[in-house]
Amino acid sequence: MSEIEHLSASSINMYLRCPMQFYFRYILGLKIPTAAMLVLGSAYHKALEVNFKQKIKTFKDMPVQDLQDIYRTDFTYRKNNEDIDWKEEKPEQMIDIGTKLVELYRKEKAPLIQPVEVEKWITMPIKNMPIKGRIDLITKKNIIDHKTSSRKKTLDPIDIQASIYSIAMPNLKFIYQVAVKTKKPYIQEDLEVPVSEYDKLFVKSIVFKITQAIQAGIFIPNPTGWWCSRDFCGYYDRCKKLTTRFYLMQKRRNKNG
Numbered sequence: 155m156s157e158i159e160h161l162s163a164s165s166i167n168m169y170l171r172c173p174m175q176f177y178f179r180y181i182l183g184l185k186i187p188t189a190a191m192l193v194l195g196s197a198y199h200k201a202l203e204v205n206f207k208q209k210i211k212t213f214k215d216m217p218v219q220d221l222q223d224i225y226r227t228d229f230t231y232r233k234n235n236e237d238i239d240w241k242e243e244k245p246e247q248m249i250d251i252g253t254k255l256v257e258l259y260r261k262e263k264a265p266l267i268q269p270v271e272v273e274k275w276i277t278m279p280i281k282n283m284p285i286k287g288r289i290d291l292i293t294k295k296n297i298i299d300h301k302t303s304s305r306k307k308t309l310d311p312i313d314i315q316a317s318i319y320s321i322a323m324p325n326l327k328f329i330y331q332v333a334v335k336t337k338k339p340y341i342q343e344d345l346e347v348p349v350s351e352y353d354k355l356f357v358k359s360i361v362f363k364i365t366q367a368i369q370a371g372i373f374i375p376n377p378t379g380w381w382c383s384r385d386f387c388g389y390y391d392r393c394k395k396l397t398t399r400f401y402l403m404q405k406r407r408n409k410n411g
Contacts, residue, residue: 158368160277160284161361163315169364170314171381174397177373178389186388187239188232191335194252195302197229198333199290201256202300206269206291215264222253239388255302255333258341263331270294276322280358283365285318297323301332306342316347317357 158180169176178184201224205216226249232238233245271292278285291298297319301307307330316328328349332342375397376382384390 158283160286161364162286163318166285166314166361166364169368170360171379172376172387173367173373174375174393175381175387175389176368178392181368181373184389184392187237190238190240190243190245190248191302191304193229193232193236193238194248194335196232197225198252198255198259198302199300200228201225202259202264202290203273205260205264206267206272209264209267210269210272213268215260218257218260221256221260225249225252225256241385251335251339254339255335255341258339259331259333262341267291267293267298276319278318278322280361281365283361285361287315287318287322289319289323292323292326295327297326297328299328299330301330302335303332304335306334307332307345309345309347312353312356313347313349314357314360317349317353320349321354321358 165176165180168179201221204224205221209215229245229249229252269291272290274289274292276287276289289297290300299315299319313328320326320328328347330342330345330347332345334340334342375393381387382390387393
């Protein structure tokens with residue numbers, strides 16, 4: 155069983171979505187097969203990362219074909235070395251879509267960006283639990299986070315990731331740049347996330363409450379959304395069995411007591 159040493163935007167969002175899912179992933183350390191869309195996203199990130207790291211010094215973007223080669227190489231490596239849940243996706247089609255998204259981003263977005271830092275790690279203490287994160291890209295004015303999605307992204311009422319990064323770098327705007335994987339792939343218009351001082355304080359209070367709940371061993375299943383199904387949660391059957399077993403054991407204890 156793992157001891158939680160830090161949280162991240164993704165682990166915080168997982169706890170908020172389903173504390174029991176957090177328990178399996180971060181307390182028990184049980185990993186499930188990687189979703190195919192995450193493989194595409196990781197390879198897409200790698201291509202953009204390589205381009206922007208060299209652009210800090212050269213001030214020039216790499217050729218489209220070079221970035222597509224980086225995408226294919228990274229995707230193929232992950233395909234051959236990771237346990238991946240492809241579902242109905244076909245690797246060959248995902249390579250084609252990913253290379254198209256890389257081309258679109260290189261032509262539409264990259265020329266407008268001069269990076270200052272790329273893949274920057276940050277650590278922030280919020281009460282007694284450090285928050286760690288890795289910022290995709292920093293310019294003189296913006297924090298840019300690259301996303302891949304199967305649909306157009308919309309703003310959440312409170313964005314945990316944007317709030318955390320804005321706490322770390324309060325003088326920069328937070329922007330999502332989203333590559334959308336549809337039949338006709340496209341790069342969504344920049345999505346700026348407004349983060350107020352109240353939002354930052356609210357997120358800090360959420361992190362504090364989550365920390366208290368984790369330390370108290372509170373991990374309640376949340377079966378009320380799309381995430382609670384065999385299609386979207388690799389812990390689904392295990393969760394139902396374990397939760398029911400805990401309940402029956404406690405019921406017997408109370409009866410015997």
